[in-house]
Amino acid sequence: MAQSFAALRPALSEATLTCLRDDFHFSTMTPVQAAALPLLLTQKDVVAEAVTGSGKTIAFAVAAVEACSRLERGPVRVVCVSPTRELAAQTSRVFATLCKAHSLNSELITGGSTVEAPERCDILIATPGRLDDLLSRAILDVSGVELLILDEADVLLELGFALQIDRIMKQLPRQRRTCLFSATQTRAVRDLARAGLRNPASVSVKVNSGSETGKTPTELISQHIIVRAEDKLRCALDLLKTARKSLVFFDSCAAVDFFGRALKAANVAERGLPIINALHGKMAPKKRRAVWAQFRECTSERVALLCTDVAARGLDVDDVDLVVQVDAPQKPDTFVHRAGRTARAGRAGRAVLLLEPHEDA
Secondary structure, rough: OOOOOHHEEEEEHHHHHHHHHHOOOOEEOOOOHHHHHHHHHOOOEEEEOOOOOOHHHHHHHHHHHHHHHHOOOOOOOOOEEEHHHHHHHHHHEEEEEEHHOOOOOOOEEEEEOOOOOOOOOOOOOOOOOHHHHHHHHHOOOOOOOOOEEEEEHHHHHHHOOOOHHHHHHOOOOOOOEEEEOOOOOOHHHHHHHHOOOOOOOOEEEEEOOOOOOEOOOOOOOEEEEEEEHHHHHHEEEEEHHOEEEEEEEEEOHHHHHHHHHOOOOHHHHOOOOOOOEEEOOOOOOOHHHHHHHHHHHHOOOEEEEEEEHHOOOOOOOOOOOOOOOOOOOOHHHHHHHHHHOOOOOOEEEEEEEEEEHHHHO
């Protein structure tokens, strides 16, 4: 039986409970929240693994805001590191809502923006490269940091940010608390936990489906289609006709650009197919933010976003009902995270993987 936020011990403040109820419309905790929050609220270092879409962000954001509300106001108290600009912006919106309930303030700093270090803020959300740059130039006061949160820790390491994370951790106070949140636990994450955390508590929440335990949501319909390479695009378009909001994954920026231009040239929207947008890591930051915001906020039309794995991790769009993987992922975890963009937080969703005949094994 789901446990309510109000029954949590140590107890949450009335401001947080009201915000969770009125702004987020949450009254009961997800399994990862029920497991991690008591540890976070009692000043423990935590390493948490939970399926995608399970509510990890709310877990660490609530704990961080509760901690800040009890501390003396000063320089940065909480630092949250996210692997991509889109995920950092999404996390920032959650923090901003919770902070408003406590009259706290949060700041977002990412690569590609002109914002420099804030003079004063309670909670800082940043991408690793930008944060490392600010710390290396000694223009950000982190002497009062009480809590470091590494969100999607395995992706931070997979994307090559290990050196930046190491430098960031060395610049923060040694007596801080550190929390690692991830959908998958890799060897690199375990090594990081051993090196950077003090006797951390481990939380692992998996999906229990009959006799099996897995990482994919229970409401996800996962399918694959064997199709020749030259027929993949036509097959993908047929699938997009069946959904209102779709994510279509390719394995390179060039593929996203090529197929995006091809579909727009073919005027697919005029033939009853979705509006097509494209997103990848080589786009200009301003355009990248605009494309993601347009896709996230679209409610009236059928829309599809062609993307690379920059959109595969952590990003939460409530109403994505279809994920199509045109190119097969190279790693099983990548498949999990792509598919996890749909069927989030108990909603239904469908993920379809297109495989060429030689890939059926």
